[in-house]
Amino acid sequence: xxxxxxxxxxxxxxxxxxxxxxxxxxxxxxxxxxxxxxxxxxxxxxxxxxxxxxxxxxxxxxxxxxxxxxxxxxxxxxxxxxxxxxxxxxxxxxxxxxxxxxxxxxxxxxxxxxxxxxxxxxxxxxxxxxxxxxxxxxxxxxxxxxxxxxxxxxxxxxxxxxxxxxxxxxxxxxxxxxxxxxxxxxxxxxxxxxxxxxxxxxxxxxxxxxxxxxxxxxxxxxxxxxxxxxxxxxxxxxxxxxxx
Amino acid sequence: xxxxxxxxxxxxxxxxxxxxxxxxxxxxxxxxxxxxxxxxxxxxxxxxxxxxxxxxxxxxxxxxxxxxxxxxxxxxxxxxxxxxxxxxxxxxxxxxxxxxxxxxxxxxxxxxxxxxxxxxxxxxxxxxxxxxxxxxxxxxxxxxxxxxxxxxxxxxxxxxxxxxxxxxxxxxxxxxxxxxxxxxxxxxxxxxxxxxxxxxxxxxxxxxxxxxxxxxxxxxxxxxxxxxxxxxxxxxxxxxxxxxxxxxxxxxxxxxxxxxxxxxxxxxxxxxxxxxxxxxxxxxxxxxxxxxxxxxxxxxxxxxxxx
Numbered sequence: 137x138x139x140x141x142x143x144x145x146x147x148x149x150x151x152x153x154x155x156x157x158x159x160x161x162x163x164x165x166x167x168x169x170x171x172x173x174x175x176x177x178x179x180x181x182x183x184x185x186x187x188x189x190x191x192x193x194x195x196x197x198x199x200x201x202x203x204x205x206x207x208x209x210x211x212x213x214x215x216x217x218x219x220x221x222x223x224x225x226x227x228x229x230x231x232x233x234x235x236x237x238x239x240x241x242x243x244x245x246x247x248x249x250x251x252x253x254x255x256x257x258x259x260x261x262x263x264x265x266x267x268x269x270x271x272x273x274x275x276x277x278x279x280x281x282x283x284x285x286x287x288x289x290x291x292x293x294x295x296x297x298x299x300x301x302x303x304x305x306x307x308x309x310x311x312x313x314x315x316x317x318x319x320x321x322x323x324x325x326x327x328x329x330x331x332x333x334x335x336x337x338x339x340x341x342x343x344x345x346x347x348x349x350x351x352x353x354x355x356x357x358x359x360x361x362x363x364x365x366x367x368x369x370x371x372x373x374x375x376x377x378x379x380x
Numbered sequence: 381x382x383x384x385x386x387x388x389x390x391x392x393x394x395x396x397x398x399x400x401x402x403x404x405x406x407x408x409x410x411x412x413x414x415x416x417x418x419x420x421x422x423x424x425x426x427x428x429x430x431x432x433x434x435x436x437x438x439x440x441x442x443x444x445x446x447x448x449x450x451x452x453x454x455x456x457x458x459x460x461x462x463x464x465x466x467x468x469x470x471x472x473x474x475x476x477x478x479x480x481x482x483x484x485x486x487x488x489x490x491x492x493x494x495x496x497x498x499x500x501x502x503x504x505x506x507x508x509x510x511x512x513x514x515x516x517x518x519x520x521x522x523x524x525x526x527x528x529x530x531x532x533x534x535x536x537x538x539x540x541x542x543x544x545x546x547x548x549x550x551x552x553x554x555x556x557x558x559x560x561x562x563x564x565x566x567x568x569x570x571x572x573x574x575x576x577x578x579x580x581x582x583x584x585x586x587x588x589x590x591x592x593x594x595x596x597x598x599x600x601x602x603x604x605x606x607x608x609x610x611x612x613x614x615x616x617x618x619x620x621x622x623x624x625x626x627x628x629x630x631x632x633x634x635x636x637x638x639x640x641x642x643x644x645x646x647x648x649x650x651x652x653x654x655x656x657x658x659x660x661x662x663x664x665x666x667x668x669x670x671x672x673x674x675x676x677x678x679x680x681x682x683x684x685x686x687x
Contacts, residue, residue: 142480146466146473153468153509216464220525223428223460224481225453378431 139226143234144241151242160204164246167196172253185263189253190271190347194311194340197282202303204242205286206296208235209374213294222378228371236287236367243279247272267349274346277359278339282307284366291373310362314338381405382427382533382563386436389422389587396422398587399436404580406532409559411578411595412567415681419587420567421461424537427565428458440533454483457531461538463522467511471502471521474510475528482529496528500554516547523551527558534558536566540573552577571673575599585681595673602671608652609639611665618661627651639669 151157168189172178176188212218221231257263286303293299312318314335322331335341342355382404389397397419404410412420425431427438429449438445440452466474475493484492497506500520505513510521519539526534539555540548555564555577568574574581575595583591583598591598599605612618615638622640623631628651629643642648649668656663 138483139481142477146469146477149473150466150468215467216460216462217466219425219430219460220458220464223430223453223456223458224478225450225483226481227450375432 139224139230140234140237143221143226143231144238147235147238148242151238156204156207157242160200160242161246161249164196164200165249167200168192168250168253171196183261186253186257186268186271187347189250190275193275194278194343197279198304198307198311201243201279201282202286202289202300202307204239205283205303206290206299208239208287209291209370210294210296210299214296218378222374228374232287232367232370232374236283236363236370239283239287240276240280243283244276247276247279264349267347270349270351271347273351274343274355277346277356278343281310281339281359281362281366284363284370285310288366288370288373291370292377310337311339314341381439381441382565383439384423384427384436385438387423387426387433387438388435389419389426389431390434395587397426397433400584400587400589401436402582402589402592404563404565406561406563407559408580409555409564409566409578410580410582411574412565412584413571413574413581413677414567414569414584416569418584418681420584421537422587423584424458424535424565424567428456428535429453430460455532457526457529457534459522459526459534459536459539461541463519463539465510465518465521465525468509470507470509471497471513471524472506474521475506475524478525479528484529492528496524499527500524516543519543519547519551523554532562534562534564536564538568539566540568540570548573571677575673583677583680590680598676599671599673602669602673602676603641604639604669604675605671606648607639607641607669608649609637609665609667609669610652610656610663611637613662618659621659622652622655625651625655637665 171192172186172189176191178188181188209218212221222228254265254268257268258265282303285306286299289302289306290296290299292302315338319331319335322334336358342358345352345355382402384400384402387397387400388395400419400423412423414420422431426433427440427445429445429452432446437447441455443452443455445452466477469477472493475496476489479489479492480486497503500523502517502520502524505517510518513521519542523536523539526536536555540551543551552573555566558564559577566573566577578595581591581593581595581598582589591601593601610618615633615636619631619633619638622628622638625640625648627642627645627648628640630641632639632641640648640652653666656666
């Protein structure tokens, strides 16, 4: 536990010691604002909710989360610090989870900084704050899913650009798996159970459920499983392929 | 104590380390000597628990590195090749991270950090970001993180590589100062380093152990051991006279320097000095050779390459 929090703290210090953190936070805030106000028609819709704000989170995360996760392990490989980190008396699990948590908390901070949106909507009208809270939580959970994928992809290579692109591709597949354009490929020939299975992998569907204010155990379990699966894969990749 | 038991590491068909077994006792400063790509670093990576051996294992103070890697690592301080560190952190931040990770008691962390920073003369740069430091400082930071928890076993992969002569000297004296009752393993391809700091040498090439000896023992294997070299005005003439001495086995002249190799009989130096005095030769240099490590290294590793 101590080992994990130590790794997490180091990682977080690292974010704020470089421009990475500030650039990310600013871009994130600007982009969420642009999406919510221009594409989401925040004002014109005339509803006191944050639907137009949360609706674009999956698409924003698709590019921004890999930008955070790409350095997690690729950078350790490139600079050789992986050898330092993994010869400390820590388990690989502690190192992987510590790093993941640091990035996840960091994205949590970015989400917290969008609080003015919530204040605005409360000032303008009388929204259901329970739904908004659930949506924030769902958004953060989904970010964790993206992040776990990105962390695992980052462990595959010492090149951050490769990690970035691989992460986007895998995240994109997870995002799209519930959309008709993907599902149509399977309808008709694949057994129903496979179609349902693929559809149920979709981040969009599970996020949509939570952001409606319904926190269903199945959605929580789904994101927990996604995160657990990819972090486990991350650990296995590191253990199998420590030195290049 | 370290005990390596038939350590093997292969990458596909390539055997980086091939059945390496050895024991290291407390107080020994062991040098891994070998050409580049000999398997020195790979062996160290297995001892520190970074790489899992393909087969075989090693005991670190009785703890198996394969079965109980995390527990074994607690006994070890490790400087990986190139002394990597987190460049975006300051020296103090980095040391604090390592101290905590090394399970130093929470309340003792600041004191340990301070102590190691002073020990390696890093106090002037402790608030500086590591990536802005010079190579020598970075190396010292690497050494500092390796010794912060006062480990019983210290494994240093090419600790002086890329340093200038003064820095090399500094690092070596530091290693000597720590050597007393610890185990220190250093890898190097610099021959004089071995003679300067080690009391035991293992020559490794192609993943195999080729020689395990003291530096003196290795030097004594040299054909130059106890040979006498002298610089005289007319080496050919002198050579023919000295070649007649009963103590001289073989005579070589290279670049004006005459070298006389001993045979089984003792007292070559005395016989040569007596002959020089007798014949009134103008001798500008005369020395007794201890042996040449580079020649021993070359003959041992080349013999392996031919085999």
